[in-house]
Amino acid sequence: MPELPEVEHTRTKLVAWGLEHATIARVTTSDALIVKPRTPRAFVRGLEGRKVARLERKGKWLRLLLDDDQRLFIHLGMTGWFEDDAEERRFERVRFTITKGRRTKTILYTDSRRWGRMVLADEDVRAWSTLGPDPLAEGIDEGRLVARLAKRKKQSIKEALMDQSVLAGVGNIQAIEALWKARVDPRSPAAAVDASLMKRIASGLRWTIERTLADLAENEMSGESPFRIYGHKGEPCPRCRVTLVRFDLGGRTTTMCPGCQLPAKV
DNA sequence: ATTATTGTTGGTAG
DNA sequence: TCTACCAACAATAA
Numbered sequence: 001m002p003e004l005p006e007v008e009h010t011r012t013k014l015v016a017w018g019l020e021h022a023t024i025a026r027v028t029t030s031d032a033l034i035v036k037p038r039t040p041r042a043f044v045r046g047l048e049g050r051k052v053a054r055l056e057r058k059g060k061w062l063r064l065l066l067d068d069d070q071r072l073f074i075h076l077g078m079t080g081w082f083e084d085d086a087e088e089r090r091f092e093r094v095r096f097t098i099t100k101g102r103r104t105k106t107i108l109y110t111d112s113r114r115w116g117r118m119v120l121a122d123e124d125v126r127a128w129s130t131l132g133p134d135p136l137a138e139g140i141d142e143g144r145l146v147a148r149l150a151k152r153k154k155q156s157i158k159e160a161l162m163d164q165s166v167l168a169g170v171g172n173i174q175a176i177e178a179l180w181k182a183r184v185d186p187r188s189p190a191a192a193v194d195a196s197l198m199k200r201i202a203s204g205l206r207w208t209i210e211r212t213l214a215d216l217a218e219n220e221m222s223g224e225s226p227f228r229i230y231g232h233k234g235e236p237c238p239r240c241r242v243t244l245v246r247f248d249l250g251g252r253t254t255t256m257c258p259g260c261q262l263p264a265k266v
Numbered sequence: 267a268t269t270a271t272t273g274t275t276g277g278t279a280g
Numbered sequence: 281t282c283t284a285c286c287a288a289c290a291a292t293a294a
Contacts, residue, residue: 003272003273006272033289033290060273075274077273077274078273078290078291091292112290112291112292113289113291113292114290115273115274115291127274151283154283154284154285155284162273164273164274172273174272250285251285251286
């Protein structure tokens with residue numbers, strides 16, 4: 001379930017389970033797609049016995065710094081999820097046993113669709129080092145963003161927000177919710193968004209990220225959808241009551257309110 | 267059977 | 281190097 005808020009929530013969970021400063025005693029996997037090195041045995045061998053020095057997040061990626069200077073990069077793909085001390089799960093792909101002093105804990109990774117990745121490397125992978133600023137950790141510099149998007153005359157503002165090198169961690173849902181909050185038509189050309197509009201979008205992003213995070217802390221995915229318009233096509237806009245519509249934009253389904261989300265003009 | 271899915275990457279072309 | 285576009289990846293749930 002991974003956009004920035006879900007991944008941040010995952011990091012919080014992993015920290016709460018004591019992964020930081022713990023020793024990875026045992027790793028079990030047979031999944032040669034998710035794991036890299038592709039040979040599960042090599043992956044396991046590289047991890048077992050290592051101590052986790054630090055657990056970081058940037059955008060939708062997690063980075064574990066290990067005591068031998070290797071790094072484990074984790075991306076949850078579309079359906080990746082961590083649980084602790086759980087029984088064998090239907091879509092279980094990787095299982096870690098960690099120890100800290102006398103305490104032992106099991107952390108398992110499930111991923112039905114198998115788009116998640118766990119990459120063990122001795123330096124930063126491209127996907128990590130090309131990430132733009134993280135809106136939650138580093139804040140949003142509206143002026144820099146406007147300048148960055150000035151040449152994107154064909155690309156929509158929504159696609160631009162989802163470009164991980166522009167902002168790290170914004171995905172389909174957070175982009176939809178933020179643009180609704182900012183009252184901006186997601187199809188507006190990125191280059192047409194000026195500083196004052198970008199301010200509204202930035203505050204929309206902060207708003208949806210904080211809300212989603214708070215909902216995760218409270219409900220851990222159960223309960224009803226915390227989203228205001230994502231997944232609500234055909235229902236009235238919570239703000240202006242006009243019926244919400246859904247369409248394809250750059251290959252991703254997009255929900256918007258045709259009543260109160262206005263196009264940015266060049 | 268059909269449709270939709272909260273993501274990234276690698277290729278091509280300009 | 282940057283922008284733009286597209287197909288591919290895998291496997292489910294409704």
